[in-house]
Amino acid sequence: MKNKKERLNFILFSLGKFVSIFGASIYSFAMGLHVLEITGSGLSFAMTLIVSIIPMLIINPFAGVVADKFDKKKIVVSMDILNGIFLILLYMVSSIYGLNLLIIYISTFITTIFTTIFGISMESAIPNIVSENMLMNINSISKIIDSTSSILGPMIGGVVFALIDIRYFILFSGICYIFSGVSEMFIDFKHNYNGSNKRENNISFVEDMKNGLEYIIERKDIIGIFSVFISLNFFMGLSITIPLPYIINNVLTLDSRSLGIIQSAFPIGMIIGALIIKKIMQRASYKKILIFASLALGICTNLLGVPIVFKNLLFTNTIYTFYYCGIMIVFGVAISFIDIPIMYMLQKLIPDEYRGRVLSIAMSMVKIILPLGLILSGFLLNIIPAYFITTVGGIMLFTTNVLVLNKKKSLFCNISEQEQY
Numbered sequence: 248m249k250n251k252k253e254r255l256n257f258i259l260f261s262l263g264k265f266v267s268i269f270g271a272s273i274y275s276f277a278m279g280l281h282v283l284e285i286t287g288s289g290l291s292f293a294m295t296l297i298v299s300i301i302p303m304l305i306i307n308p309f310a311g312v313v314a315d316k317f318d319k320k321k322i323v324v325s326m327d328i329l330n331g332i333f334l335i336l337l338y339m340v341s342s343i344y345g346l347n348l349l350i351i352y353i354s355t356f357i358t359t360i361f362t363t364i365f366g367i368s369m370e371s372a373i374p375n376i377v378s379e380n381m382l383m384n385i386n387s388i389s390k391i392i393d394s395t396s397s398i399l400g401p402m403i404g405g406v407v408f409a410l411i412d413i414r415y416f417i418l419f420s421g422i423c424y425i426f427s428g429v430s431e432m433f434i435d436f437k438h439n440y441n442g443s444n445k446r447e448n449n450i451s452f453v454e455d456m457k458n459g460l461e462y463i464i465e466r467k468d469i470i471g472i473f474s475v476f477i478s479l480n481f482f483m484g485l486s487i488t489i490p491l492p493y494i495i496n497n498v499l500t501l502d503s504r505s506l507g508i509i510q511s512a513f514p515i516g517m518i519i520g521a522l523i524i525k526k527i528m529q530r531a532s533y534k535k536i537l538i539f540a541s542l543a544l545g546i547c548t549n550l551l552g553v554p555i556v557f558k559n560l561l562f563t564n565t566i567y568t569f570y571y572c573g574i575m576i577v578f579g580v581a582i583s584f585i586d587i588p589i590m591y592m593l594q595k596l597i598p599d600e601y602r603g604r605v606l607s608i609a610m611s612m613v614k615i616i617l618p619l620g621l622i623l624s625g626f627l628l629n630i631i632p633a634y635f636i637t638t639v640g641g642i643m644l645f646t647t648n649v650l651v652l653n654k655k656k657s658l659f660c661n662i663s664e665q666e667q668y
Contacts, residue, residue, distance in 0.1 A: 252435055256376040257385060259434045264369060265392050266427035267327060270420050271362050272400025273407060275355065277416060280408045282351060291348065298352050302359040304614055310367040311607025312455040315600055319372040320436040326365035327428030330358055334421030341414045367610070371603040374594045375440040382594060383528070386587050387521040394514035394521070394579070440599065459604030469596060472589055473609055475537075478647040479544075479585060480613045484620025486548045486640025487578070490633045495571065498555055498633060505568045512572040516579020524587050533588055540584040541648035547574045547581075548641030552634025 282291050314322060337354050344350070370389075377385050407416050463469055495501045495509065527536060551574065554567060562570075597605050627636050 252438060253377055253381060256434050256438055257381065257388075259430055260369075260373075260376060260385065261388050261392065263323070263327065263427045263431045263434070264389060265396075266423050267330075267362060267365055267369075268392055269396045269400060270423055270427075271358070272396040273404040274358070274416075274420055276401045276404030277408045277413060278351060278355060280405065281346065281413050282348065285346075286348065294352065298355045298359070302356055303363050304611060306360050306363045307367065307607045307611040307614070308456050308459075308604070309452055310364040311371075311459065311604035312452055313364060314368040314371045314603025314607070315459075316455070318436075319368045319375070319603075320431070320434065322368040323365055323372065323434075323436075324428045324431045326361045326368070327424050327431060330361040330365075331421045331424030331426075331428060333357060333361070334417050334424065338414055338418040338421060341417065346413065367603055367607050370590075371599075371606055372436055374602075375436055375599065376434055376438050378439050379595070383525045383587070383591055386590050386594075387524060387583075390521040390583055390587055391518050394517040398511055398514045456604065456608075459601060459608060462601050463605055463608060466596070469593070469605065472592055472596075473612065475585065475589060475648060476609060476613055477616050478644065479582075480617045481620040482548075482640050482644035482647070484617045485624045486637050486644065487551065488617075489621055489624035489628065490636050490640075491551060491571070493628055494551060494555060494633050494637075495567075499564075499567055501564050501567060505564060508568055509571040509575055512575035513579045516576035516581075517583045518579070519576070520580035520583025521587060524584055527584070528588065536584055536588070537648065540581040541645045543577055543581040545641040545645030547577050548644060549638050550574055552632075552637040555632070555634045 282294075333354070337350075340350065373385055373389070374382060407413075463473070491509075492506060495506050496503075551571075554562070554570065593606065593609070594602070624636060
């Protein structure tokens with residue numbers, strides 16, 4: 248009976264997250280295209296993306312406090328239903344007044360708030376809805392949903408924009424969110440919950456966030472895990488996110504279609520990595536896996552600049568496309584090998600009463616550090632060759648992760664021992 252309930256939790260979690268994350272991906276892309284059509288301005292299009300990012304940075308720490316202080320099930324269900332109701336109201340308003348820029352920006356801001364609170368609450372609740380034996384599986388399916396959404400979201404968003412009136416899509420999205428909220432009512436959020444049933448609903452956001460930060464500072468093991476996350480995102484932004492399109496478009500002069508194919512290979516690699524990581528961890532220590540993944544990332548980052556050096560050999564665009572697709576698939580697999588076990592570790596190490604705040608602080612730090620890497624990369628591209636950035640970035644990424652691993656050797660060894668069940 249317990250296994251039956253756990254399987255139901257797993258299915259309902261997957262369904263709820265798929266609708267919420269996938270729907271948000273399609274909605275933001277389709278709405279961005281709508282803005283581009285009505286304004287013809289790239290700046291206005293960029294603003295819709297910025298408006299969907301800013302609330303994440305602002306709301307994340309507050310969302311963590313809310314997740315820790317209130318019943319996670321009520322938060323998850325209410326955020327999806329509120330999102331659905333809001334989108335249905337938006338459909339009604341747009342049917343009467345149309346969709347102008349102000350309405351689009353405000354609606355995008357509000358839906359992002361709902362989605363952010365939903366995401367933190369759902370992630371922090373994962374260890375409570377399945378047993379430890381299923382924890383790695385549910386983190387893998389979560390990564391697969393995220394990766395699938397990043398591939399198919401823009402594709403379906405483009406199709407939706409081309410074939411369906413944007414207002415009808417808003418209505419459909421609202422109905423889907425409500426359906427998702429109703430399905431989440433049947434998830435048992437106490438299936439693997441060992442904490443107290445009593446919650447302190449009195450909130451002092453500043454004090455509670457301070458307590459969460461103090462908890463992180465006291466836990467050197469968690470700081471070690473965070474440092475891997477932070478270095479990974481910084482060096483990915485520095486050495487890959489900006490240099491790769493620059494090399495493909497400006498140096499090798501491939502078309503945008505080739506760039507799109509190459510970039511879609513990355514989430515495909517992440518899906519592959521998510522599907523095999525648990526079996527790999529049952530055969531090798533996480534220390535070895537982390538060294539292997541970091542080495543793979545370092546080598547592949549260096550390989551990004553190789554075609555520049557041998558540009559005179561005049562390879563065809565097809566060869567370049569296959570070359571970079573292979574590299575991006577390896578990137579995706581390596582990232583899954585790092586991300587999924589680390590999230591698993593955090594979920595097991597952090598008690599329920601702090602998990603929301605700690606995860607929200609981690610996500611905020613990552614979202615802050617990534618733009619710094621992007622800005623620095625853009626600046627360096629103007630003064631030094633792109634292949635130099637990818638080479639140095641790859642070496643530094645590998646070195647940083649190995650240094651952290653050696654410093655926290657016992658922590659990274661324990662996780663694989665726990666997986667040998």
